Amino acid sequence: MWDWETFFHYxxxxxxxxxxxxxxxxSIGAMxxxxxFGLIAAMMRMSRHRLIRQPASFYVWLFRGTPVLVQxxxxxxxxxxxxxxxxxxxxxxxxxxxxxxxxxAEIIRAGISAVPRGQFEAARAIGMTxxxxxxxxxxxxxxRIIIPPLGNAFNGLMKTSSLASVISMEELLRRTxxxxxxxxKVLEIFIVAxxxxxxxxxxxxxxxQRLEAHFSRSVTASSRSRDKAPQVRLNDVVLSHxxx
Amino acid sequence: xxxxxxIHKYFGHNHVLRGVDLKVRKGEVVVIVGPxxxxxxxxxRTINHLDTPDEGWVRIxxxxxxxxxxxxxxPVALSxxxxxxxxxxxxxxxxxFNLFSHMTALENVMSGPVHVLxxxxxxxxxxxxxxxxxVGLDDKATAYPDxxxxxxxxxxxxxxxxAMHPKVMLFDEPTSSLDPEMVHxxxxxxxxxxxxxxxxxxxxxEIQFANKAANRILFMDSGTIIEEGTPAEIVNNPRNERTQKxxxxxxxxx
Numbered sequence: 001m002w003d004w005e006t007f008f009h010y011x012x013x014x015x016x017x018x019x020x021x022x023x024x025x026x027s028i029g030a031m032x033x034x035x036x037f038g039l040i041a042a043m044m045r046m047s048r049h050r051l052i053r054q055p056a057s058f059y060v061w062l063f064r065g066t067p068v069l070v071q072x073x074x075x076x077x078x079x080x081x082x083x084x085x086x087x088x089x090x091x092x093x094x095x096x097x098x099x100x101x102x103x104x105a106e107i108i109r110a111g112i113s114a115v116p117r118g119q120f121e122a123a124r125a126i127g128m129t130x131x132x133x134x135x136x137x138x139x140x141x142x143x144r145i146i147i148p149p150l151g152n153a154f155n156g157l158m159k160t161s162s163l164a165s166v167i168s169m170e171e172l173l174r175r176t177x178x179x180x181x182x183x184x185k186v187l188e189i190f191i192v193a194x195x196x197x198x199x200x201x202x203x204x205x206x207x208x209q210r211l212e213a214h215f216s217r218s219v220t221a222s223s224r225s226r227d228k229a230p231q232v233r234l235n236d237v238v239l240s241h242x243x244x
Numbered sequence: 245x246x247x248x249x250x251i252h253k254y255f256g257h258n259h260v261l262r263g264v265d266l267k268v269r270k271g272e273v274v275v276i277v278g279p280x281x282x283x284x285x286x287x288x289r290t291i292n293h294l295d296t297p298d299e300g301w302v303r304i305x306x307x308x309x310x311x312x313x314x315x316x317x318x319p320v321a322l323s324x325x326x327x328x329x330x331x332x333x334x335x336x337x338x339x340x341f342n343l344f345s346h347m348t349a350l351e352n353v354m355s356g357p358v359h360v361l362x363x364x365x366x367x368x369x370x371x372x373x374x375x376x377x378x379v380g381l382d383d384k385a386t387a388y389p390d391x392x393x394x395x396x397x398x399x400x401x402x403x404x405x406x407a408m409h410p411k412v413m414l415f416d417e418p419t420s421s422l423d424p425e426m427v428h429x430x431x432x433x434x435x436x437x438x439x440x441x442x443x444x445x446x447x448x449x450e451i452q453f454a455n456k457a458a459n460r461i462l463f464m465d466s467g468t469i470i471e472e473g474t475p476a477e478i479v480n481n482p483r484n485e486r487t488q489k490x491x492x493x494x495x496x497x498x
Contacts, residue, residue: 121294122342122401126356126408127332129325136359140346 007188010179011195019175020196026171027158030096034157037101042108056105063102069163071095076167092164092171100157107153111146112138144215151208158200172196245270245305245443246412251290252299253283253467260286262467263300268412271441275454277478278464279490284447285339287464288416291445292334293327304333305411332360335405339417341397343389349376349400350385356408368407375403379433395426399433406437413437415446449494455479463487 010016037059044056063071076091086094115138123133165174176193180186246268253261260283268274276284289295291302293310301319302309310327311319322330343352353372357363363371376382379399389397398418405413415434419427431453438444438457448454454461454475461478463471463486471484482488 116340116342118338118340118342119344122336122338122344122404123355124328125292125294125331125334125336125338126404127328127360128356129328132328132359136355137344141344144346 003188006185010189010192016175019172023161023171024200026092027161029093030100031154031157033097034100034104037098038104038108041105045109060102060105063099068099071099072163072167088167088169091167092169096161103153107146107149111142114145115141147212147215155201155204247303248291250300251297253286253290254298260467264469268445270443272459273438273444273457274460275458276447276462276464282464283467284464285416288414288447291414292331292336332408333411335408335410335413337401337405337415337418339420341401343397343401345389348386348388352400353403353407372407375406379403393426394422395429398430402433412443417447419450451479451494
């Protein structure tokens with residue numbers, strides 16, 4: 001039987017709200033780590049030198065090719081065997097962040113290579129250095145392309161963060177499970193947890209809309225360009241990410 | 245003013261430039277014509293080292309580009325920052341305009357002075373407005389590239405290159421991707437520039453324009469300069485068979 005009273009009781013449970021807060025903080029932290037790793041890996045993969053490209057390709061291949069759940073367990077439970085002991089929070093942050101970085105690297109790389117080559121050449125021709133060209137001409141245009149898939153990645157990450165419950169990180173899912181162990185109101189409490197996740201992703205949806213509007217203010221990019229923007233590749237990245 | 249010497253360029257096994265030499269005097273307008281694939285655009289792009297020559301060198305006003313001669317030894321490649329600094333002296337206009345699509349027309353024209361020369365913003369705005377007026381687009385300052393026609397975009401691109409006050413302007417088929425009715429407005433701006441004494445090297449198929457504006461026309465084929473001379477010599481009286489054939493084709497003959 002569905003128990004409304006239990007449902008409403010836990011709907012404003014401070015214990016669960018704090019769990020949701022932890023989930024959000026974990027996601028933000030992991031995203032920040034992921035962005036740093038992703039940007040570095042993307043830049044490395046676009047290098048002219050094979051010795052710089054290959055380690056980045058290996059990183060992306062390894063972390064996209066294995067389940068993040070397995071990665072988390074290896075980091076938290078496996079590494080101590082090698083003398084590397086990380087606490088729950090560092091393990092969760094590193095595991096989720098480094099994994100996310102592998103996906104973000106692909107998003108960022110696709111965004112940068114979607115900026116037509118002519119933009120780069122025009123910047124070089126007026127005397128901009130490589131760095132200035134990236135900063136003033138390429139990145140602002142790439143950002144416009146990157147922001148939507150990046151937003152989707154963060155949406156995905158907020159849900160993926162629930163995997164940290166497996167290494168006993170006390171985020172929303174873990175706290176839900178702990179509650180159920182004493183309450184036995186499985187459906188009600190899980191529905192509450194689901195609602196919290198829904199609230200988080202919905203709120204993020206609003207933020208994302210604002211961000212996208214902000215970065216597409218100056219319209220255009222690839223639609224009119226003669227250089228073909230690899231939109232398909234971008235979609236591939238997003239789709240494969242959702243599949244994790 | 246501009247001196248290119250023995251320029252060779254390979255794309256893989258494809259030997260696209262086979263020893264091209266060119267000397268351009270201050271204020272001279274040189275037009276390069278030739279069939280597609282003759283290497284004329286590639287040659288133009290080696291002048292500002294957008295494509296690095298595999299052999300040969302370029303001097304602007306006597307200054308060696310991209311290298312520093314190290315006494316008797318092999319020349320030493322300069323840093324990216326130094327080469328970028330040298331490129332300021334060379335303006336370039338592209339076939340596809342390549343306006344920065346996230347900037348307005350005014351911001352495009354200002355981009356070089358502000359980000360490269362570190363000109364004060366107010367001065368850069370004033371200069372950019374004057375240049376937009378010069379190319380007849382003072383009313384389009386706040387328009388983004390995709391709100392402009394091809395001809396307008398190309399005129400903004402010319403203003404953007406001029407904003408760096410270059411010693412020489414390179415034009416890489418500036419009218420080839422324009423609709424026919426817009427070709428004239430761009431050529432007119434270029435003609436005005438040449439009359440003001442700008443040193444220009446132009447790759448184009450517009451023979452009539454070359455006839456009117458050029459001091460010298462070069463005909464390129466298969467990666468070398470086949471023939472060169474005044475417009476009268478090249479257009480009306482070409483000696484080389486390949487030049488004759490090419491001119492018949494571009495001038496609409498059968």
